[in-house]
Amino acid sequence: MSKKLKKLLIYIMATLGVAIFLSTLYRNPSPLLDSFDNRLRDYLFQIRGEIPTSDSVIIVDIDEKSIKSLGQWPWSRDKVAKVLENLTNSGVAIIGFDIVFAEEDNSSPHSILKKYNIERENIPNYDEIFANTVANTPTILGYVFELEDKPHIAKTEPNIPGSISGKFNDFSINAYGTILNTPQIQENGYSSGFFNNIPDNSGIIRSVPLIISYNKDTYTSLSLEIMRLITQTESIYVDANEEDGIQNIILNDITIPTDRHGRIMVNFRGGSKTFEYYSALDIYNNEIPIEKLQDKIVLIGTSAIGLLDLRAISFDSVYPGVEVHANVIDNIIQGDFISRDVFLDIFEEYAIYILSFLIVFLIKYTPFWMNPVISLVFFAILMITAYWCLFDLGIIINIIFPLLTILLCTIIATLLDFFYEIKQEEAIKKKFAAKVSPEVMNNLLKNIDNNDFQAMEKEVTVFFSDVRGFTNISEQMATAKDLIEYLNEYMEPMSNIITKYEGTIDKYIGDAIMAYWNAPADVQNHADKAVKASLEQIGHLSELNDYLSKNKKPLIDIGIGLNTGPAVVGEMGSTGRSDYTVIGDAINLGARLESLCKYYNSKLNISNFTKEKLEEEYNFRFLDLVTVKGKKEAIEIWQVISQGELSSEMKEELEIYNKAISLYKNSDFVEALELFKIGEENENRSNKRINSIYIERCEYYIQNPPIDFNGVYEHQTKG
Template sequence: MNKYRKKAIKKFLLYFFVSIIIAVFSSSIYIFLPKLPDSIDNRLRDTLFNIRGEIPNTDNVIIIDIDEKSLSKLGQWPWQRNKITKILENLTQNEIGLIAFDIVFAEEDNSSPHKIFEEYNIKKENIPNYDLEFAKTVATTPTVLGYIFELEDKEHLAQGSPEIPAIIVERNKQLGVESLIKAHGTILNIPILQNNSYSSGFFNNIPDNSGIVRSVPLVISYDDVIYPSLSLEILRVITQTNKVVVNYDEQGIENISLGDLQIPTDRHGRILVNFRGKEGNFKYYSAIDIYENKIDKKELKGKIALIGTSAAGLLDLRATPFESIYPGVEVHANVIDNIIKGDFIYKASWIDGANITLIFFLSIITVLMITYTAFWFKPIGTIFLLCSFGVFSYYVLFTQGIVLNIFFPLATIIFAAVITTLFDYFYEIKQEEAIKKKFASKVSKEVMDNLLKNIDSNEFQAMEKEVTVFFSDVRGFTNISEQMNDAKKLISYLNQYMEPMSNIITKYEGTIDKYIGDAIMAYWNAPAEVKNHADKAVSASLYQIKELEPLNKKLQEENKPLVDIGIGLNTGLAIVGEMGSSLRSDYTVIGDTINLGARLESLCKYYDSKLNISNFTKEKLEKEYIFRFLDYVKVKGKNRPVEIWQVIDFGNADKVLQEELDLHHKAIELYKNSNFKEALEIFEKLENNENKTNKKIYKIYIKRCKEFMLAPPKDFDGVYKHNTKA
């Protein structure tokens, strides 16, 4: 395993560990301080309800509303019981399915005639008793009464207990598990009503800490006896179930069973209400219209009628996820409709484990996303994760009915994104410092900036890549060093030359590989991509040659040796990357392409050229240059022949130079075609030209032509073999 892969694995493990730490931190708060952000979590879920909007109900439940219209006609509440009796009778005559009161009749009707007669001690037979008449009607109609439990321990609490016409069984309850809501007292209907009713149920609506009703208890414990809610009792009566089973698991209550019907609850026996929408989602009928029997029988037949109030003065208004003012009676309508339709929402007993798993999963995903994406994508990716989890929570809530915690996963995403961004920032600073330290003196600012932008890329891994390699060498440096005979002066002299040459290389986006005494090795297109790298290498080389003139002028003034150089360029595939040992390594290039570049530089002396390039480099050039073909050779150690070209300058040659080059290239073609005699004539003519631009090339070809004329080679292909490096 190479060290780059080890480094990548080390980085992955580091950030993975960071994600685990973040997840453990979030999970710890979730486990040990679960109530802290409950209000925010509930508000987020309320938002999902509002996004979903209203949904239709089953149309099985209607509400008989003691509204402002009814109060204005029948008088202030409480009404005389004979009026309520008439409402029950009218509903029964219209074949109502079941009637339930979201009202408790805790006091006798003081307006009843018999009560008035008693008050004045008047004895007379057959005086109407509205409470008795109401009780008889309750007993002979499908009516379920309501009552209230006192959940706080107060003084002077009523201690009566309602009768339960069903068996309530606790199943799988473990010793020490006490999760039921406990009541301390009751507010019951007056005995004559309570005793004449077939059944009754409590209608306590318990808001959460934020004052919003999101759940309703289906069972409450009082004096070690379990009592059903009004909604649960209505469903029990409808399903004609005689036994209610409260099922437990390790956490508390898991669900409540009515025969084959299972109602999922939280551990305290509360059903989370899947609200159908805003107030009025269920059909409301004014109590006065029922009293006056104005409602079509078809609208009432077989329905469950809840009698309650929406009048503000009667104080039965609640806050729900949809509205801050919502009739309490409609909360019960929602619960009954939920149970009938079966579209429950609930917190399963395993939900804590699921929430913690989500926290860990989202922490890991967020950290890795932030770590391995571009800087501009990080906020987009974070928002995408937040929205994705929102959509996931919505889907799970309204299609599967599972209530996930929303706050902690969202908070984990944000927290993980912030922490990882900060961590990544400091990590990248460290990486940048390492890169700057390694390459600050080797590459141009543009290349450095590109490396830092792609700090997490594979730029430093060993790979095969096309490069243009550069070698330069000071001519006659041995003599120069002998002349100076002072190490400090020699180093100063070399630095005086190296400084401008190095600046030119980095200016044209080259990477300086190393200084080898008086020689410079550099390359283009590594570690970062360099567009038109061959052109930039040639441009840098020509400008170095041009820089020699002002440099030599200054050296002459300082009475120092003048500088002359040779440069070789080659383009091709090479192995690039950081190489060395674990103790010391360097980013460099190796391969045949590099070796050929070095040979081309050493052949500058042979051909009297300052800049030699291969045909591989020439083929990559896009700008205009003045070229002279030098030779078609096999260099030492290579079997594949290569063309060597001299680059004289930028642009196009002047007339005199162009004429010389045209003649030279004509002679070269004759030479390649074995027309040595004709080639010799042209080479001799060029050699005798006083304005010739190369003093040695023509001598080389004159000598070859004469030798080949004396001993013509067989199957001549124009290739000359160099048996030495220079």
């Protein structure tokens, strides 16, 4: 066999191996890959941007303005009844509640007198008033299904007048219980629908169930029930088969494509407030012109943060749940559905094989420098095709597997090219014998004949970390070898995390690590990458300490300091021995911030200079406005807590703390002291130490009122 034929066979076998591997993954879908696929599709929605609504659906919003004027939710039922009456008098077509009235109105005079066994005639009963209003207005009530088998859940069945036909019960979502309106309200409603919004594995709502089965019966969603009544459909037909599950839900002449479980993929019109919103207060006061409400489909819900009906969608991470239902109704009205056809599974699997061979052999027979160009062209074609299919044809195609095919085949073809056609050149070994960073090595090889490594000023983000109580830890080790092995178990994952986020490790100083970002090579968003690396290191400690505990070794706790600023970077040292490093005031400040972690009992301190450079969202705690030893300029010290949603307890803690800090800065030490004491006394607080610090300062300033207080604290030591 000739070398040329052998080479061709190797290309074919490698390509076939990649295609078989990807097609196997495709047939056995992974939640992680599905999540990536959905994320990519989210970007297409964001690229498309907002699109017009049908202008048929409006939202009456129980917003902050309404709550401020009419009182905290839930309102007395007579107020809600007045909203319904005013909407009905304005000629709206139908009203849907994205709210369930599961309990009686305790504010009703009737309920209050009944509680105290006081009998009076003609006492207003707000529940009765509301129920009668529901009965005499075009109102569709909402309720919720319990989708998990919880103890003590209600088993009452909803009551709807419509019927559903078709053989589909093996595929629809099953409920275990219900949360209904009170019987008095439920029985007076003409109809009702559930308003469950079910996020996918990544916590984002992309689809909404139109039907749910419960106790061998099937019930419609609020959106579908509204459209059933609007279209005067007596019986909804569910089109399903044993192989593919549910395919369509049919209302008279409207065919709604769904997934196999009866969920509609929502073609969102845009971010929050894409639909017309009217404050419930304005409806209550009858301040909206009739022409803006007449013949509209009205959904009553809330955008108030405190009422917790906020969701995440592809456009927006804080999105009112009621607007999800508005999108579903608008999709049905306009008929611009997006769905995934069953035949695509076979087509996409074949496409993996075709695309694999096409890319590999294009790369094989084109110059090496064309490899990234070919990948980018195929990626552009993929995204344009996905966009066109999604928004012009309404067809959802898989994006992640074609993308993986492009990436893996490009890598395989490039490696084969490298193995066969590219000879590695010998580089000067002595030049980087003193170098420890791979990035520095690569730059030395590329710039061997010039002076690019001479010292220069550059903005960097510097990182310092240190193991707490290392002296005590070292004393517990039997031998120096044991200590080194122990340190390596910590250093290796921490170092890997730094390099993962494009950081350069400068040096190890005993148990401490010094690293930096944006040198020698430019690193985009270097402050963000430094913070992310630091948070990941802190998160990894839990896993590492589990391992150390099992092996009866001391646990590890660390403090990290980050600072961003100008520094001198370059080769420094003697003629025979040099090192690529960074020096300057910004570096010294980073070291000070790390040493102050112990003082503030924090794990990750950053300066205001780093905070100002961050592009992404994080959760912070303001620690102090200080001057550190050797410096006159005041700097802000911030604790980075996490990235992502905070727990309700942490939100409450930070709200109290931030209010206390604000009072402290305004020299209101007495009120600040009370709030700081709350933080110190609560044993569940995450950082009692910082409250103790400010308690001590407030008590001092109360006794010794300062003149021209500027909030600056001077640290006399390094930590």
